[in-house]
Amino acid sequence: MKHPILFYIALGSNKGDRFDNLQKAVNAIFEQLGMVRTISKVYTSEAVGFESDDFLNCCLELESICTPQEVLNKLLEIEASLGRMRTIGAGYEARTIDLDIIFAGQDSIIQTETLIVPHPEMHKRNFVLMPLNDIASKIKHPKFIKDVASLLHASQDTCKLQSISARLKNPSESFHFSNFNYIAIEGNIGAGKTSLATMISQDFNAKLILERFADNPFLPKFYEDTQRYAFTLEMSFLADRYQQISDDLSQLDLFKDFIVSDYDVFKSLIFSKITLNNDEFELYRKLFYLMYKDIAKPDLYVYLYQNTERLQQNIKKRGRDYEQNIADDYLEKINSGYLEFLKTQKDFNVKIIDVSNRDFVANRADYLWLLEELMKVSAIGIY
Structure with a gap:
């Protein structure tokens, strides 16, 4: 999977309901691009270069797997959706929303026909530097080799800014897993359990x-x-699963909020019941329970259900040679085995989610829908 990039985005509005325009833009950035890590205070500033109403300005930190060009394209789409139409050669003008990439990744310098990063005028503009200083004072400008705090201190811009008391709501804060210490993501072959576990770990600071x-x-x-x-x-x-999960669960990480895994050890019993003959399975089950009783159970067990057709499509897409001839019947037996097992579980919370018609890796809306399903469990603590 792609590694996320930290972006710093400047937002401004001086037309219509300015604060609402900023909030709508923040929400759209979260919905379409990635996690909004933090938002600065909102400041008022005079219009520069033309006569108009005062601006409201702020900056936010965005973590996204999109490329800088993809982020720019999405920001332009968000501007348009909020009523902003950029006009070539129009100069300074009032606008419902203005969204600019200030930084894109550590030490990143980009210069194309459509995108220049760091923003070429940022060091001259207090209405960028002051809110940026709230959330990224130690970030260094890769060309000037000065941090944001130093650039603000050295700024010759005479524009005065005043912070307002109202704060923008961060939509990312609606999603959290504070009720859980250990979440296991399970599913059939090709269901997307590794992808989801990885995405959750990146977005929510999980081991x-x-x-x-x-x-x-x-x-x-x-x-x-x-x-x-x-x-x-x-x-x-x-043997491998027992050793790995025992080691990983025993190693505390003080810098992580919880643990998320792409499997639970009980899958060994589910698969073995399908693959082994009766005598072998009885022996295997005795050995399994001797080991399983000593392993910590997940607080939340998520089962991603996908129908057989979608599973086969995913298997073909990821292209592992040894998986290409898996029979439909085998996948259906695995699904049945999991569902029978989950119906009997009383020791931990179980959430079964049908993602057959969802692509939460490629489509952020599907990913947010899936997170909302998990938040329902987090809120009530049971399924």
Whole structure:
């Protein structure tokens, strides 16, 4: 998956309901681009270069997996949706909303026909520097090698700014997992559990535990000869999962808020019931419960359900050679095994979410919808 980039965006409005325009822009940036990490105070400033009403200005920190050009394109779309039409050669003019990228990533310098980063005029404008100083005072300008606080101190701009008491609402703060210490994301092969666990870890400061299945030498052999390698594969998975989850859960990370994993150890029992014959499964189950009783259980168990057609599409798309001939029947047995198991669980919260018609990796609206489903569990504590 793409690594997120930190952007610093300047917002301004001096036409219509200025504060509401800023709030709508903040909401749209969150909905379309990524997590809004922090927002500065809002300041009033006089219009520069033309006669008009005073501006309201602020800055925000955005974390997004989009490229700088993609962010710019989205910002222009947001401006247009709020009634701003940029006119080439029009000069200074009143506007419902003005959105500019000030910084894009650490030490990033960009110069294209449509985008210049850092913003070429930022160091001359108090209405950018003052709100930016609220949230990024130590960030250094990669060309001037001076931090924002120093640029503000050295500014020759005589424009006076005054902060207002009203604060913009950060929509990112509506989403949190403060009720949980450990969340397990589960699902069938190709359901998107690793993608979702990774996205949650990035957005909500969680320690990420990913199953190390790619290192298992028996997995490709199993798909070639199921009967011969089933017991060997399941035993190796059980040992690996037990060792990994025991190690990772015992290692505290004081800088993370909770733990999110893309598997739960109980999947070993679900898969083994499908792949092993009765005698092998009975032996396996005895060994499993001897180990399982000592492992911490997740506070929230999320099962991503996808229908078989979508699973096959995802499997084909990610292109692992040894997965390309997985039969529909095998995937359906896995789904049935999980659902039967989850119906009997009383020890932890279970949330089953049907994402068959959602693409939460490519479509941020689907991702936010999924988070809202999880927030319902976080709010009530049960499913």
